[in-house]
Amino acid sequence: MSAPATTNDLSRPRGRALPGLIDGTLVTLLLGAAILWFAPVGMGRYGTYVLSLWLVMSIAVMGLNLTLGYAGLKSLAQAAFMGLGAYTTALLTTKLGVSWYAAFALSGLLTFAVGIVLGFPALRVKAHYLAFVTLAFSTLIWLILRNEQWLTGGVFGISNINRPDFFGIKLFGALEFHRFVVAVTLILAVAQWWLIRSPWGRAFTALRENPIRAASLGIDTRAYTLLAFAIGSAYAGFAGALYAPLVEFIDPSPFSLSQSFFLLLMVVAGGAGYLLGPFVGALLGVVLPEWLRFAGSLYLIIFASIVLLLLIACPQGVSGLLERGWTKLTGRRGGTR
Amino acid sequence: MSQVLEVSNLHKAFGGIKAVDGVSFSVKEGEILGIIGPNGCGKSTLFNCILGQLEPTEGAVKLDGRDITNMRPSALNRLGVSRTFQLLQVFPELSVRENLILAGQEHQGSMLSRLFGARDAGLTDKAEQMIGFFKLGHLADAKAGGLSYGQQKLLDAAMAFMAGPRLVLLDEPAGGVNLTMLGDLKERLRAINAEQGATFVVIEHNMDFVMSLCSRVIVLAEGKVLAEGTPAEVRANPAVIEAYLGH
Numbered sequence: 001m002s003a004p005a006t007t008n009d010l011s012r013p014r015g016r017a018l019p020g021l022i023d024g025t026l027v028t029l030l031l032g033a034a035i036l037w038f039a040p041v042g043m044g045r046y047g048t049y050v051l052s053l054w055l056v057m058s059i060a061v062m063g064l065n066l067t068l069g070y071a072g073l074k075s076l077a078q079a080a081f082m083g084l085g086a087y088t089t090a091l092l093t094t095k096l097g098v099s100w101y102a103a104f105a106l107s108g109l110l111t112f113a114v115g116i117v118l119g120f121p122a123l124r125v126k127a128h129y130l131a132f133v134t135l136a137f138s139t140l141i142w143l144i145l146r147n148e149q150w151l152t153g154g155v156f157g158i159s160n161i162n163r164p165d166f167f168g169i170k171l172f173g174a175l176e177f178h179r180f181v182v183a184v185t186l187i188l189a190v191a192q193w194w195l196i197r198s199p200w201g202r203a204f205t206a207l208r209e210n211p212i213r214a215a216s217l218g219i220d221t222r223a224y225t226l227l228a229f230a231i232g233s234a235y236a237g238f239a240g241a242l243y244a245p246l247v248e249f250i251d252p253s254p255f256s257l258s259q260s261f262f263l264l265l266m267v268v269a270g271g272a273g274y275l276l277g278p279f280v281g282a283l284l285g286v287v288l289p290e291w292l293r294f295a296g297s298l299y300l301i302i303f304a305s306i307v308l309l310l311l312i313a314c315p316q317g318v319s320g321l322l323e324r325g326w327t328k329l330t331g332r333r334g335g336t337r
Numbered sequence: 338m339s340q341v342l343e344v345s346n347l348h349k350a351f352g353g354i355k356a357v358d359g360v361s362f363s364v365k366e367g368e369i370l371g372i373i374g375p376n377g378c379g380k381s382t383l384f385n386c387i388l389g390q391l392e393p394t395e396g397a398v399k400l401d402g403r404d405i406t407n408m409r410p411s412a413l414n415r416l417g418v419s420r421t422f423q424l425l426q427v428f429p430e431l432s433v434r435e436n437l438i439l440a441g442q443e444h445q446g447s448m449l450s451r452l453f454g455a456r457d458a459g460l461t462d463k464a465e466q467m468i469g470f471f472k473l474g475h476l477a478d479a480k481a482g483g484l485s486y487g488q489q490k491l492l493d494a495a496m497a498f499m500a501g502p503r504l505v506l507l508d509e510p511a512g513g514v515n516l517t518m519l520g521d522l523k524e525r526l527r528a529i530n531a532e533q534g535a536t537f538v539v540i541e542h543n544m545d546f547v548m549s550l551c552s553r554v555i556v557l558a559e560g561k562v563l564a565e566g567t568p569a570e571v572r573a574n575p576a577v578i579e580a581y582l583g584h
Contacts, residue, residue: 199442199451199458206428206439212390213426218414218443218500 063235072208083255085240111237271319429482
């Protein structure tokens with residue numbers, strides 16, 4: 001008996017990258033970074049903060065996009081991993097005087113290691129069973145953050161988290177720190193761009209589309225499953241390490257299970273399996289609510305309606321919609337991946 | 338010639354149903370062995386037990402004298418064992434070329450070198466050769482999911498050969514393939530067998546395909562070996578005629 005091919009409906013396809021080292025996605029990333037570098041001019045502190053928050057959330061969504069969108073593994077623990085990164089950075093910098101850069105690296109390493117451990121159930125259980133395993137982990141982390149007051153400060157959180165220097169340049173101001181966030185986001189986005197277009201990316205796609213066939217071609221599905229989980233988790237850890245100095249105060253609430261669902265929504269709404277999808281998804285999740293402030297208490301209803309309509313019109317998310325439009329315009333695929 | 342594959346007293350039961358019931362056979366280097374039998378006789382289950390996708394209830398499988406029973410499919414593939422599936426198993430969202438590169442990439446260097454090395458793992462030329470060899474030249478950039486059934490079958494077979502395997506298990510390669518493509522497929526398999534000395538085990542229902550391609554045929558019925566011999570011997574075996582060929 002042969003197993004049938006499996007396809008993940010959440011994570012369809014993706015245009016073909018242009019040949020050569022430079023492709024449309026890389027150019028978009030570089031152009032986007034250049035625009036975002038100057039974007040906050042005249043925006044004020046709050047506007048700049050929202051832009052930075054958008055980028056930080058984009059990093060966490062990028063990680064989940066790798067785990068879910070490319071490798072097809074459903075995780076409900078991305079906010080918990082972000083919390084691990086944020087608290088690791090906050091504790092190391094405020095209590096132990098470790099530099100932010102070392103704390104950033106350690107946050108990534110810790111979440112990578114925990115991602116490997118949490119990835120093991122993914123070798124045995126798939127789909128919603130795996131989602132339940134990660135849901136349990138998410139709840140566990142949130143309980144630790146809330147209840148272990150001696151370490152995490154409990155509901156009072158950790159305050160006075162300083163922003164780092166960059167070769168002697170103080171990044172305390174909103175604009176300076178925003179530009180630092182742009183640079184870190186660009187580095188992580190280019191790293192993921194490289195990963196996805198490498199043979200590893202092809203193996204992740206194979207894992208999502210047909211793990212049985214993938215294994216028969218020599219692809220070590222165990223190793224790639226663990227790597228997809230671990231790298232995706234490390235991105236959340238990096239996002240947390242940036243989030244802590246951005247807000248300068250952290251408590252458990254932004255790392256709860258509902259936030260993991262929200263991150264999942266951003267992956268799907270932005271376009272799972274599209275490299276630029278996380279930026280679009282996080283834009284919907286972070287910036288759209290700001291634009292809807294005029295609606296007062298109705299904003300959540302309007303926000304939910306927009307997302308629902310979007311997903312009905314295009315289950316592949318905004319990136320899928322853009323790709324469809326691009327294909328119609330030019331008669332070929334590409335451009336948004 | 339040495340034995341490439343040895344299957345000894347292989348059993349596989351699903352509850353009370355014995356899908357494979359004490360099957361033993363061996364395959365010599367460079368041989369093309371056919372396995373035939375009616376639907377449900379255990380052919381694909383036998384393949385899946387040999388290839389580590391199902392755990393045999395009893396018995397052993399050896400590759401070049403080395404015990405490979407229950408070895409993981411990915412590890413087996415890296416030892417030079419490849420396969421095709423009864424149902425189509427290409428990656429529909431990848432192009433024909435990308436499918437072929439994927440089929441060979443894990444045999445190139447280490448995991449780390451594949452991350453930092455060339456995007457095509459140095460396999461574009463090999464993929465192009467294979468595309469030409471299986472007459473898929475005009476479809477190299479097309480998404481595999483958009484190909485006809487027969488073309489996907491050819492791609493599926495081509496993927497099995499990307500890593501230069503020494504043993505290939507083909508599960509109904511001719512199923513659903515039209516006569517012209519069937520001729521192409523048979524010709525390609527013969528050429529690979531002759532030029533590269535690759536050893537094949539072929540499960541197939543198409544008797545003409547099996548009898549003209551294979552040098553030896555095993556007939557399975559109800560999970561057991563019913564008969565074994567050259568195509569001519571099998572055709573003339575009264576037990577086979579009664580159980581399977583039917584006339």
